[in-house]
Structure formats: C-alpha cells, structure tokens
Amino acid sequence: MKKITRTYLNHLYERFDARFDGQEEFIQAVHSFLESVAPVLDRHPHWRDANLTEALLYPERLISFKVKWLDDKGTLRINQGYRIQFNGELGPYKGGLRFDPSVTPSVISFLGFEQTFKNALTGLPIGSGKGGADFDPSEASEDEIRRFSEAFISELAHHIGEDRDVPAGDVGVGSREISYFARRYEDIHATSSPGTFTGKPPGRNGLKGREEATGYGLIYFVEEMLRHQETGLEGKRIAVSGAGNVSLHAMQKAKDKGGIIVACSDSSGMITNNDGLDIEAVRKTKEKGGSLKDLADGTKTITYQSDSGAIWQVKADIALPCAMENELKEDDAKTLITNGISLVAEGANMPCTPDAIMAFLQNDVLFGPGKASNAGGVVASVFEMAQAKEQIPWTFEKTDEHLERQMTEIYRRCQDAANTYGDGKNLDQGANIAGFLRILEASADS
Ligand code: NDP
Numbered sequence: 001m002k003k004i005t006r007t008y009l010n011h012l013y014e015r016f017d018a019r020f021d022g023q024e025e026f027i028q029a030v031h032s033f034l035e036s037v038a039p040v041l042d043r044h045p046h047w048r049d050a051n052l053t054e055a056l057l058y059p060e061r062l063i064s065f066k067v068k069w070l071d072d073k074g075t076l077r078i079n080q081g082y083r084i085q086f087n088g089e090l091g092p093y094k095g096g097l098r099f100d101p102s103v104t105p106s107v108i109s110f111l112g113f114e115q116t117f118k119n120a121l122t123g124l125p126i127g128s129g130k131g132g133a134d135f136d137p138s139e140a141s142e143d144e145i146r147r148f149s150e151a152f153i154s155e156l157a158h159h160i161g162e163d164r165d166v167p168a169g170d171v172g173v174g175s176r177e178i179s180y181f182a183r184r185y186e187d188i189h190a191t192s193s194p195g196t197f198t199g200k201p202p203g204r205n206g207l208k209g210r211e212e213a214t215g216y217g218l219i220y221f222v223e224e225m226l227r228h229q230e231t232g233l234e235g236k237r238i239a240v241s242g243a244g245n246v247s248l249h250a251m252q253k254a255k256d257k258g259g260i261i262v263a264c265s266d267s268s269g270m271i272t273n274n275d276g277l278d279i280e281a282v283r284k285t286k287e288k289g290g291s292l293k294d295l296a297d298g299t300k301t302i303t304y305q306s307d308s309g310a311i312w313q314v315k316a317d318i319a320l321p322c323a324m325e326n327e328l329k330e331d332d333a334k335t336l337i338t339n340g341i342s343l344v345a346e347g348a349n350m351p352c353t354p355d356a357i358m359a360f361l362q363n364d365v366l367f368g369p370g371k372a373s374n375a376g377g378v379v380a381s382v383f384e385m386a387q388a389k390e391q392i393p394w395t396f397e398k399t400d401e402h403l404e405r406q407m408t409e410i411y412r413r414c415q416d417a418a419n420t421y422g423d424g425k426n427l428d429q430g431a432n433i434a435g436f437l438r439i440l441e442a443s444a445d446s
Helices: 003-019 024-043 045-049 052-057 105-121 142-159 175-189 210-228 245-256 279-287 292-297 308-313 330-338 354-362 376-390 396-421 427-445
Strands: 061-070 076-087 093-099 128-133 165-169 237-240 260-266 269-272 303-305 318-320 343-345 366-368
Touching: 003 024, 003 045, 003 052, 024 045, 024 052, 024 105, 024 354, 024 396, 024 427, 045 052, 052 427, 061 105, 061 142, 076 093, 076 105, 076 142, 076 165, 093 105, 093 175, 093 376, 105 128, 105 376, 105 396, 105 427, 128 142, 128 165, 142 175, 165 175, 165 376, 210 245, 210 318, 210 343, 210 366, 210 376, 210 396, 237 245, 245 260, 245 279, 245 318, 260 279, 260 292, 260 308, 269 292, 269 308, 279 292, 292 303, 308 330, 330 354, 354 366, 366 427, 376 396, 396 427
Parallel strands: 093 128, 093 165, 237 260, 237 318, 318 343, 343 366
Antiparallel strands: 061 076, 076 128, 260 269, 269 303
C-alpha cells in the first residue's frame, strides 16, 4: 500500500473509531473492508482525494425505537428495535430483519455496512439496509412471537415501503414473521402492498424458491470456485455449521450434487456422521423445535458433542460456516488447515474472523466471502420485488435458473477484480473491490 493511502486510511480510522467507540463488530467490518480495497485507492487517487470513501462508511440513518408488547401472562414487555438505512445510492434500502438477543446498534451497523457492498456486487438496483430487535424468539410462545412481530412492525411501518425500504428475514425471522409484518403493515396503511416485504410465504404473494435461495446460491458459488480448479462437489466431504434456513438448504443442495455432509451444528451442539448425515432427518427435527442432540439420541450412526464450535475439528474438504458472525476463529482455521481443508465459503454474514481469513489465504485454502457467496437471498428478494411489480407469479424453476445465473455472474465479478487488483487468489478482496467500485461510481454521479 502506498504511504499516502496508509495515511488517508489512518485518518479515516481515527475519526470513525472515535464516532463508533465500543461498536466492535462495526469497527471490525469497516477496518477489514478498507484494508482490502486499498489497492483501488492506490491506483485511482481521485477516489481517495474526493473522500467519497469516508461517506460510504457512515449509515444514512439509524432508526431506533421501543417495542412494547404483552406476553402470555398479560405482562407488558419492552424490547429495543432498529432499522438502519445504510446506503440508498443504487435503489430502495434492502436487507433483512433479525430477532436475536445479540442485536445491538453495532451488530445492525456492521450488517448494514456489509449489505451495502453485497447488494452492489449483485449488479441489481438496490440500496442497503438491515434491522431487528433484541428479542429472543426461542424463549417465546407462538402467540408471543406474533404479538411481538406486530408491535415491532407497527413502529417501523412509516419508515418502509416498496419504493423506499424493503425488509426481508434474517436470523429468527422467517416467512411466518414476514407474513405477520405484511398483514399489519397493510392494515396500518389500509392498502395492499405485496412489494414492501420479501421472504413472504409463496401462498401469500411470496416467491417460490426464495426460502431456498441463500443456501442454494452458496452451493452454486462454491461450484464456480471448484470449476475454476477444474473439480466439482462429487465425493467432497463437507462440514456445515448451523441447522437453520441457510444451512439446511446448502446441505440439501450440496448433497444433491454428490457432496457428503459429514457434520452440522446448532446453538446447543454439533453432530457428525462419517458416511454422511440424513439432511431430511435434521430438517424434520429442527422443524419440530428439537435440537441436534434429540436426533443423535435416536440413532447409533450419529456422534454428538455439546460444543458447537467443535465442528471445525472435523476432517473435511469443504467448510461452510452458516450460523453466526465470528463463529470461526483463527485457531479453528488452523485446525481446519492441519486437517487438510481445501475450500471455505461463508453462508452466514462475517462468520470468519479477519485472522481466520488471513490464515486460509496464506495457506492456499480457497475462500468464498459471504458478501458474494451468500448473496443468493438478496438476489431472490429482487426477483420477488419484480414479481410484485409484474403481478405474474414466478415458478420455482424460473427462480432457481435465474439464481444460478446471477451467482455465476457474482463469482465472475469477484474473480475479475481479484485478477485486476491482486494475484487472482483473493476473492474476499475481489468481492470488496467489485462492490466498492460500483457504489463509488454511483456516488460520484450523484
Ligand atoms: P436461522 O435462524 O434460520 O438459523 C441459524 C442457525 O444457526 C440455527 O440452527 C441456530 O441454532 C444456529 N446457531 C446459532 N448460534 C450458533 C452457534 N454458536 N453455533 C452453531 N450454530 C448456531 O438463520 P439463517 O439460516 O437465516 O441465517 C444464518 C446466517 O446467514 C446469519 O448470519 C444470517 O445473517 C446469514 N444470512 C441469511 C440469509 C437468509 O436468507 N436467511 C441471507 C444472507 C445471509 P438453533 O437451531 O439451535 O437456534
């Protein structure tokens, strides 16, 4: 990196870190992003001199609100809700809502920041947003989840809309919750608005194939990475963390393509089977609200450990972290490398720490960054927005076919940028740079 770029970045960090003091996740995401796009600032000094880069680091607005709701005992409960409208340069704000006790302004900001470059990388006309609440659905009854969802969206309803801000689901928010949001939103505005949310159930103006899209898209991206190495998924041993939306669909698609899923995890533990897990059995257990331990208890072929993180000790060719941010740390990366891992691709948002990514790159492990490899969800969300405008339902096959094509394009953009600005091996840098250039160009024109 040139000295002048180093000095510029240090100035940015100084101001940014002081402004967002204590927001660890947000600071981590911004630093690691800026370090990787430095070659663009070296090569095109006008982007540095115009200081457009700094403007991209700050969200346009963070809406923070109180959510009041009644639990099953009739007691008033209070949670904190957020919606960040990060960058609207390329279109309506777009990004998911997360219900999880870990939700803080820092988590929402880092997710919104990452979403900015992910959405730009898709080449589609969408800006970036994210949101959620520190509400724990795992501790709530179905009625409480519905009441909370309605209370949450009542507070947000005047800030969103099909041409303004289009939320989707994320951790703890699936098609059921989106359906509660959509109904309540339409009641409040006394209108029909199928384009205001994506991730709706297919029977309620949703898109067939949206639910599968992030996990399937991850596997299409992995296939492209392997194709570049003149190999494929057939016979590859795969460890996938999580047992939720992204993880289950990634496991199913990888298995359909000939991969062997040797391990998966949930928040309470992990399971392994050297001959390959039965994904349908995992799905059924989780759908019934069970844990992986329940599944392991019922069969001799599955080994269970109560430590979810132990999944990275399993011998595999491919690792797909699909659960939570920072779930795969440097030590886990070293263990995977020692055990002969050849490819890691992120299904979750920022599941690998910067040190872990560095370890993969230094040891020639192919690395697929979440910004690119998990973009299938947002891509399908744009299809759902198009379907709402066209008022003609898409078939599952149409969604899947378009998704595969888009994931191939996203891979190509990452690879091209990695070739142009580096040695062609660093797709993390390639993804950041490709998204960065698109948004810089849009900002410069406005
Ligand atoms: P879900 O809530 O459906 O699933 C999350 C899964 O992760 C659950 O099985 C949960 O366990 C498990 N989990 C939680 N903590 C841990 C842990 N410490 N170790 C192992 N497993 C854990 O979420 P999604 O699948 O929708 O999202 C997963 C990730 O993918 C998130 O980072 C999200 O932001 C990202 N993502 C999601 C998209 C989507 O379309 N859904 C789009 C792009 C990114 P348990 O079952 O016990 O709760």
